[in-house]
Amino acid sequence: xxxxxxxxxxxxxxxxxxxxxxxxxxxxxxxxxxxxxxxxxxxxxxxxxxxxxxxxxxxxxxxxxxxxxxxxxxxxxxxxxxxxxxxxxxxxxxxxxxxxxxxx
Numbered sequence: 784x785x786x787x788x789x790x791x792x793x794x795x796x797x798x799x800x801x802x803x804x805x806x807x808x809x810x811x812x813x814x815x816x817x818x819x820x821x822x823x824x825x826x827x828x829x830x831x832x833x834x835x836x837x838x839x840x841x842x843x844x845x846x847x848x849x850x851x852x853x854x855x856x857x858x859x860x861x862x863x864x865x866x867x868x869x870x871x872x873x874x875x876x877x878x879x880x881x882x883x884x885x886x887x
Contacts, residue, residue, distance in 0.1 A: 801848065808838035809838020
């Protein structure tokens, strides 16, 4: 029981941190939160679009961890991580598309 709650709190905490980082990149255009390698060739006119797309990708990943944490805390089932898996794949796809489009 206590292990399940610790797992739920850790997953929820990481989800909040990743979603917050995505929001900061998306809304505040804090491109410096990303590694220089991923932003070195983004032009200044593409920066808002890149920040928006990359921020949405990270927010999707973080948002996928929040229901996972709740479901895992309530049920204790490993199947609750399916929500995270779906959101992780979608978020990574968004991040890769932003990287391919704007970092050329």
